[in-house]
Amino acid sequence: MSDALKTAQNRLSAVASTLTGGFFGSTPQFPAFDDLPKVAGEPQGCIWGFFDQDGERDECGTLNLLTPAVVQAAAREIHSGEHVQLDWPLHNVQFPGFGRKEFHQKKIDLQPSLNFKAMDDEVYINTQSGSQWDSLKHFAHQATGKYYNGLTHEEATQSDTNGIHNWCERGGIVGRGVLVDWLRWYESKNGSAPSAVSRHEITVEDLEETLKWQGTTTKPGDILIIRSGYVRWHNTASELERKSGTQENGIAIGLQGSERSVRWLYSHHFAAVAGDTVAFEAWPPKLDEGFCLHEWLLVQWGTPIGEMWDLEKLSKLCEQKNRWTFFLTSAPLHIQGGIGSPPGAIAVF
Template identity: 85%
Template sequence: MADTFKTAQNRLAAVAASLTGGLVGASHQFPAFEDLPKVEGEPQGCIWGLFDKEGKKDEVGTLNLLTPAVVLAASREICTGEHVQLDWPLHNVQFPGFGRKEFSQTKIDLVESLNFKAMDDELYINTQSGSQWDSLKHFAHQATGKYYNGLTHEQATQSDTNGIHNWCERGGIVGRGVLVDWLRWYEHKNGKAPSPVSRHEITVEELEETLKWQGTTTRPGDIMLIRSGYVRWHDNASDSERKSGTQDNSVAIGMQGSEKSVRWLYDHHFAAVAGDTVAFESWPPKFEEGWCLHEWLLVQWGTPIGEMWDLEKLSNLCVQKGRWTFFLTSAPLNVKGGIGSPPGAIAVF
């Protein structure tokens, strides 16, 4: 099996190198979804091995698309210098779901211990309980137990492979951000939007209509953000509504998990994706159908997923500017083997 897997990796790299069309990130090319060489034990569409170099397994996935040329092109989005941070305050998720601990802060007076009038603070953060990036070792393919590029669950628990530190060592995440303001489009067209704490599925057709309505065109290597209304709901909900919607019921709005969604995401070749909802995709996924977006984005392609980003001020600024593209920077926590991190994300216009 190991030889078969290696052969598939070599074939994938060879196919990508031989193509003349589909230039991505000024240095990467992709076969069509159907033409990707089969990787033993994985579904059609797996790209393991595409970014490997000199026999070393890649650990950053589609962030490889953020080449200096792509970043330089993204910098041309900066026109006025206005900027907005996309991290929700760490304390905002009052009732974290999935049994996770809430954020806490301890403020420390240093007068007695150091004889200085100064202060420290100590924080507890579960990196999945607020604005976050999911690393490539956060979520495995549930049937095979493998993470990006063939890392097994046992290996993941005993190593730093695929950790977020790899993103930091390559300079963080910097590129062109694209907001797909589905919520604003939906309310403009249909009135009241579906509840963010329902399992409403945002379809590819709706995303395409939103982009057309905004007059926005995506490019390979973009960082796509989808606004669904979850953060707006949470900011305006009562304590009891928050507890019911976030802790008592693990159900949330998001992008539809389907073959059409997977193919659309693959064809657009995003460097990373993010949203303002709990899991980016509609949750819980239908694992038995084989189209869980966590399994495709994180596992098959190595595409980081951002969740619970605050896109409210960004949405308003995009309307004010009449454009939904911007320069985006993100500095995750530089933790060796990190599994999740607040994004430290800033959009600049």
């Protein structure tokens, strides 16, 4: 790590250490975006070092916002006990994109070998081919080759640093989920929504209008979830449409990658974000403009990104209850150095 980076991280850690109760006692008050100490070689808005503790480099990013107090408050979202799992069936992506291998399950009859009637199964999954979390070592800043908190690409390939096991060891992901049902809002206003396999950009203004329409407010430490319609499209598409949309073109609806989006996301201080589309942000990103949300969320802030979550039943239950906030629990696969994982996510009302 360079001396300049160490200096910047020490300054951010010093800011953090002045906060009443620290990160694990209360929600920190972040500096304004433009007031964050400059990290050498990184754009304004980088928070490397902000969550470091006792000289140890942080590997959990904004999941540190899920303090016991935040989780206790989130538990008050539970009223009826109804619950919905948000993982898409693993076999659902019939034609994984980006050259990824499809899901495979092998069912094993144990009777011939063990002489009692029983079964096992073995599964193959590419953790990026269905409902997933992106870890903090999944996507680097493409110009610098660095991941969250200054981890280099070479270091990432040779270590477990920034792996998903860190999330599991801190107790998984538990907090208040907030569904921004953009699709339902958009269709109520316009009749029909843009194609999920077009590069339609959902704007911050859209999100704000949807939240207002729902009567929903967000809090620091929330887990933001955006419904864009990708899963609904895939559920009803023909085999040819699925192959074209998921494997041959690699284009998908999502949140706009822009300075406005970056500043809005920073100012809301979400613990994590997720959506039902391929990449959360409109894909492919415009890397040359400097506002690829993967680079900001995963790299600059350490904010996990959930993708291709099944939000259809959740959307219906939220509409039925006229409430778009809920208790959310997620148990990723406990794999040392894990790069992606099915979320194991459940919304509880």
